[in-house]
Amino acid sequence: MKKYLALREIYGQKLVELGKNDENIFVMDADLSGSTRTVLFKNQFPDRHFNMGIAECNMLLFAAGAAISGKTVFASSFAMFETGRAWEIIRNTIAHDNLNVKIVSTHAGISVGEDGYSHQANEDIALMRAIPNMQVLCPADALETGAMIEYAAETKGPMYIRLSRETFPVLFQEESYSFTPNQAKVLKDGKDVTLIACGRMVDFALEASHKLEDEKISVRVLNASSIKPMDSEAIIESARKTKLIITCEEHSIIGGLGSAVIELLSDSYPVKVIRMGLKDVFGQSGKPQELFKFYELSTEDIIKTVKENLQ
Amino acid sequence: MDRNGLEKQCLEVRRLIVKSVYEAGSGHPGGSLSGVELLTTLFENFLKFDPKNPKSDSRDYFILSKGxxxxxxxxxxxxxxxxxxxxxxxxxKLGSRLQGHPDALKLPGIEVSTGSLGQGFGVAAGIALSLKIDKKVNKVYALLGDGELQEGTVWETAMAASHFKLDNFCAVIDSNKFQIDGSVETVMGVEPIKQKFESFGWECVQINGHDLKQVDEAYQAFLSHKSGKPFLIVADTLKGxxxxFMENTEKFHGKAPSPEEFEKAMIELGEKAL
Structure with a gap:
């Protein structure tokens, strides 16, 4: 039985932990502190948590200002509004000036569920990845989330960290896990096909790989939690080994992880790459599991895609 | 600097604005000329800064929101x-530290890159918030245009600066009544500016932005005010x-003078051309 944890809860807890040792940490939120869980920081350090109201653009401008005066700022809202509405501010002010602002968005992707398309950001990776200076990270489980938040706090410069509303199964163990920036870890080795996944899809990819083993299909699985910069070595090595790559992301097939992999391999080691993601469509209301099936992103869909493309 | 000195300095600044835009062959002379008294007075008599140590902890912050x-x-x-x-x-010009819009990475002394209207104002407020939390006495100044007030984030920032009681923050509106497409009134009216900011919870004064005495008094009023509110100076100015021939028109909002116009401008500003 898998154990599930909410990444945003870990985010809030980690902020509190960091805030105890570092008075320079400011946290900002846009009226969603209960949902993003920055409320945990607010409860401990009310003087260093700022609710900016329903005004994501202004939140990020204030975040930029606080960073200029020496603060490490974590600014949170839902991915749609924070990366979407405030994109130009992120681009022109935060990223250009290389400011120490960590944009940690929750509720990315279709797994937002019932709230529907208006709240499901399936374009945020594309939006953030296109901006110079911006690092883009997407954790696959709770432990990785905590490690990324720590890394963000100790690393200067702008960063986008993509979290979800849903709880994620625990994939990694404290004893064996360490976060290395710019690294795509090989979670399972294999020789027939490589699944490169991020976020919630990492678990689906692992499940699919185990089921495929039963059918004598050897699957390699990569956790591409560092989307930018990307671990080109690990991806090119996978392309060499398996010749076929399937990318899995809870994001549009335009501009996200799949696009990043294609851009890399097209330049350095062209092999067939199949992108699994939202096929240039908006999401809709429904239960997360129903939506993963509807948009053909479930474990079964990965299995099917592997088989179709290995023939 | 006394009144006479400031007058001379302002004239010299005007010459440099016209010369540099002429040399560049493009740029924004109109709104630069309207803000001369406002910014010269600030830098000469109020703003604390050290050009040799632009990141000094004791500095006041100035942000040109109308980048x-x-x-x-x-x-x-x-x-x-x-x-x-x-x-x-x-x-x-290519490779210059003096980019078309201020670039903080290229030119020491620029606090934040601006050019995208409305953003400098919000960043300035964020700096003011951080200074206030740290109980520091440094002040934050921002210069905005009146057309800039059409940007929605300006009002988000106005609301937040008031909410957080940023009384260490002084915003100056260079209200020259023109923007690139025409008069502010015809493009998208922003008046009454003072009343709008007052209703947002700001302490406001309205002055003639070319009257050095009034400009001086306005900054004095900011430094001595005890209202607990952010402070706004609405400065009525003349574009250009x-x-x-640059005055009271949008024609020179974003255009360099021709060689003939440049000659004429320099004579009007009391100097023979280069």
């Missing part, structure tokens, strides 16, 4: 010793002030 008026800021910075006056000739 297109970079020639105004650069001219004053050159006078204050941030870089040689000669360097103004590189404005807008000092060069007759």
């Amino acid at each position: 297109h008026c970079a020639p105004l800021l650069y001219s004053i910075m050159a006078f204050k010793g941030y870089f040689p006056v000669e360097e103004l000739k590189t404005l807008r 002030k000092g060069v007759s």
